[in-house]
Amino acid sequence: xxxxxxxxxxxxxxxxxxxxLDDLNLYIRENEFLTLLGPSGCGKTTTxxxxxxxxxxxxxxxxFDGKDITKLPPNKRQLNTVFQKYALFTHxxxxxxxxxxxxxxxxxxxxxxDKIKYALKxxxxxxxxxxxxxxxxGGQQQRxxxxxxxxxxxKVLLLDEPLGALDLKxxxxxxxxxxxxxxxxxxxxxxxxxxxxxxxxMSDTIVVMNQGYIQQIGTPEKIYNEPENxxxxxxxxxxxxxxxxxxxxxxxxxxxTKFPCVDTGFGCNKxxxxxxxxxxxxxxxxxxxxxxxxxxxxIFKGVHYEMEVTAAGYEWxxxxxxxxxxxxxxxxxxxxxxxxxxxxxxSEDEEAVGxxx
Amino acid sequence: xxxxxxxxxxxxxxxxIFIIIPLCMVFYYGFTDKSGAFxxxxxxxxxxxxxxxxxYLALGLSLISTLICxxxxxxxxxxxxxxxxNQHSFIVLIFILPMWMNFLLRTLxxxxxxxxxxxxxxxxxxxHLPALTIINTPYAIILGMVYNFLPFMVLxxxxxxxxxxxxxxxxxRDLGANGLQVFAKITLPLTLPGIxxxxxxxxxxxxxxFVISKLLGGSKIxxxxxxxxxxxxxxGNWHLGSGLSIVLMLFIIVNMVISSIFDKDGEGSVL
Numbered sequence: 203x204x205x206x207x208x209x210x211x212x213x214x215x216x217x218x219x220x221x222x223l224d225d226l227n228l229y230i231r232e233n234e235f236l237t238l239l240g241p242s243g244c245g246k247t248t249t250x251x252x253x254x255x256x257x258x259x260x261x262x263x264x265x266f267d268g269k270d271i272t273k274l275p276p277n278k279r280q281l282n283t284v285f286q287k288y289a290l291f292t293h294x295x296x297x298x299x300x301x302x303x304x305x306x307x308x309x310x311x312x313x314x315x316d317k318i319k320y321a322l323k324x325x326x327x328x329x330x331x332x333x334x335x336x337x338x339x340g341g342q343q344q345r346x347x348x349x350x351x352x353x354x355x356x357k358v359l360l361l362d363e364p365l366g367a368l369d370l371k372x373x374x375x376x377x378x379x380x381x382x383x384x385x386x387x388x389x390x391x392x393x394x395x396x397x398x399x400x401x402x403x404m405s406d407t408i409v410v411m412n413q414g415y416i417q418q419i420g421t422p423e424k425i426y427n428e429p430e431n432x433x434x435x436x437x438x439x440x441x442x443x444x445x446x447x448x449x450x451x452x453x454x455x456x457x458x459t460k461f462p463c464v465d466t467g468f469g470c471n472k473x474x475x476x477x478x479x480x481x482x483x484x485x486x487x488x489x490x491x492x493x494x495x496x497x498x499x500x501i502f503k504g505v506h507y508e509m510e511v512t513a514a515g516y517e518w519x520x521x522x523x524x525x526x527x528x529x530x531x532x533x534x535x536x537x538x539x540x541x542x543x544x545x546x547x548x549s550e551d552e553e554a555v556g557x558x559x
Numbered sequence: 560x561x562x563x564x565x566x567x568x569x570x571x572x573x574x575x576i577f578i579i580i581p582l583c584m585v586f587y588y589g590f591t592d593k594s595g596a597f598x599x600x601x602x603x604x605x606x607x608x609x610x611x612x613x614x615y616l617a618l619g620l621s622l623i624s625t626l627i628c629x630x631x632x633x634x635x636x637x638x639x640x641x642x643x644x645n646q647h648s649f650i651v652l653i654f655i656l657p658m659w660m661n662f663l664l665r666t667l668x669x670x671x672x673x674x675x676x677x678x679x680x681x682x683x684x685x686x687h688l689p690a691l692t693i694i695n696t697p698y699a700i701i702l703g704m705v706y707n708f709l710p711f712m713v714l715x716x717x718x719x720x721x722x723x724x725x726x727x728x729x730x731x732r733d734l735g736a737n738g739l740q741v742f743a744k745i746t747l748p749l750t751l752p753g754i755x756x757x758x759x760x761x762x763x764x765x766x767x768x769f770v771i772s773k774l775l776g777g778s779k780i781x782x783x784x785x786x787x788x789x790x791x792x793x794x795g796n797w798h799l800g801s802g803l804s805i806v807l808m809l810f811i812i813v814n815m816v817i818s819s820i821f822d823k824d825g826e827g828s829v830l
Contacts, residue, residue: 254729254733255732256729256732275732276729276732276733277732277733277734277735277736277737279733282733282734283729283730283733285726285729285730287724289724289727289729290727290730291727291730291731291745292749293748293749302731302734302736302744303735306734306736307735347730350730350734351733351734354734354735
């Protein structure tokens with residue numbers, strides 16, 4: 203494990219009496235690709251702005267490489283930011299944009315020219331030196347914004363929804379570009395997004411946030427397969443979240459039917475939330491399943507069929523390569539290790555309110 | 560004639576009567592003498608000592624006024640820009656309010672304020688301070704110009720300032736620039752179109768004014784605007800008045816060309 207580079211301690215921040223971050227604690231390791239993921243207003247951008255020095259937290263401290271930088275202005279910090287809408291200097295050429303930080307540091311002309319060449323090569327935009335930002339496409343401008351940041355050799359690159367303004371295809375290409383860049387540069391990336399797919403594709407670590415609280419920290423696999431609460435389960439991918447009762451260790455009662463599972467330690471006859479991913483629901487003939495239901499919707503999605511099955515009063519979302527026409531009676535089963543048990547939210551703040559992404 | 564052109568007819572008639580025909584008349588009078596024969600004398604008349612002096616004085620005073628307006632307006636626009644929406648519409652209102660009052664009235668008010676026995680001097684003598692004697696001097700004219708034309712400088716600069724994405728400023732700071740460097744390398748160049756518009760909108764009316772100089776400068780200080788006015792109203796020499804107007808127009812055209820080169824986004828078009 204790499205050493206801890208940034209440590210956010212007890213960060214709180216409110217705007218006009220509205221709490222945005224509440225006692226946030228988070229550390230970031232060297233050379234990590236960490237993503238802050240959450241719906242708008244969850245505090246992810248504020249966290250990034252506190253890291254960049256554009257906001258000062260009301261309480262708490264930011265420790266960078268062992269030093270407290272909470273009150274340090276942005277121009278004195280060893281990190282650079284890539285902004286949401288590129289924020290290029292429209293009155294300067296691409297070369298001048300990239301050279302901006304280096305000129306301020308009084309680097310020699312040859313050093314600056316080498317760096318511009320190197321950065322443009324890195325983002326695959328060689329020969330763009332004398333173009334103006336306005337003449338570039340969105341994706342190209344975004345790459346220039348990244349080039350402008352990385353020529354300063356920051357220890358950390360902060361990226362604030364940098365792909366938000368790009369179209370789907372370009373966004374996917376840029377995701378691979380960013381992973382490649384991070385590996386070539388060997389620095390820490392802190393990435394902010396509301397797009398769960400982006401987060402799953404690129405990150406080493408995902409921090410899921412909602413309403414100023416961290417909901418879960420973990421690897422993409424962990425976040426997807428073992429969400430700790432209903433918010434995380436709902437926010438990351440499609441899921442069936444069903445209020446259930448934990449009968450005993452390794453046995454849960456879902457909608458009146460007992461299902462074996464693998465989780466233990468939740469106690470006996472305790473109300474819990476159960477997450478079952480749509481692709482983990484097994485449909486078969488009525489006799490083979492643990493429950494029976496009726497297919498009510500059927501949509502062809504390319505890789506799989508998306509079906510809605512009404513069983514025991516719940517609409518199950520099912521992804522399957524096998525097709526069952528609307529009106530068919532089907533049996534429903536789930537493998538024990540695909541049933542993810544979660545505690546009910548302890549406070550209202552943790553509850554998934556109005557999130558359907 | 561198609562429908563769109565038909566809708567434009569009132570405008571064409573308007574501009575023909577009030578812009579094109581008067582302009583043609585100015586050129587006709589400017590290039591003819593009293594007998595109607597072609598002459599360049601009215602144009603060359605600008606080089607006569609008293610006319611040249613009035614032109615130089617007008618150029619000098621309006622340049623100084625423009626510079627003062629710029630120095631006052633830029634910080635003011637920046638302050639306006641930094642305020643939140645509620646405060647800011649209130650301040651803009653306060654600022655625009657005097658502009659709704661008649662220009663002549665406001666200038667006359669300054670005359671009353673600055674007079675030897677005016678309000679300001681009464682207050683000064685009450686406080687046993689030396690009296691102010693700036694009425695009928697070039698200083699009073701500069702004061703009048705700055706007072707009347709300052710809003711025309713503030714608004715275009717303000718417009719170009721609010722257009723700057725705050726993240727562009729943040730990006731510059733992020734890349735290591737301190738406050739002064741951000742201003743010199745980012746804010747100032749990005750507001751240049753606004754500054755040029757402001758300069759145009761202050762300089763041209765200041766250069767051609769005759770009311771401010773008449774009311775605050777007494778009859779002693781003649782600007783080129785006063786000379787033109789007198790040729791028309793007192794001397795009755797429309798030919799000379801038109802000739803001098805054409806010369807003045809040259810300065811305006813030069814200024815407009817410079818400003819159109821810089822102001823591609825039309826910051827000045829708000830007024």
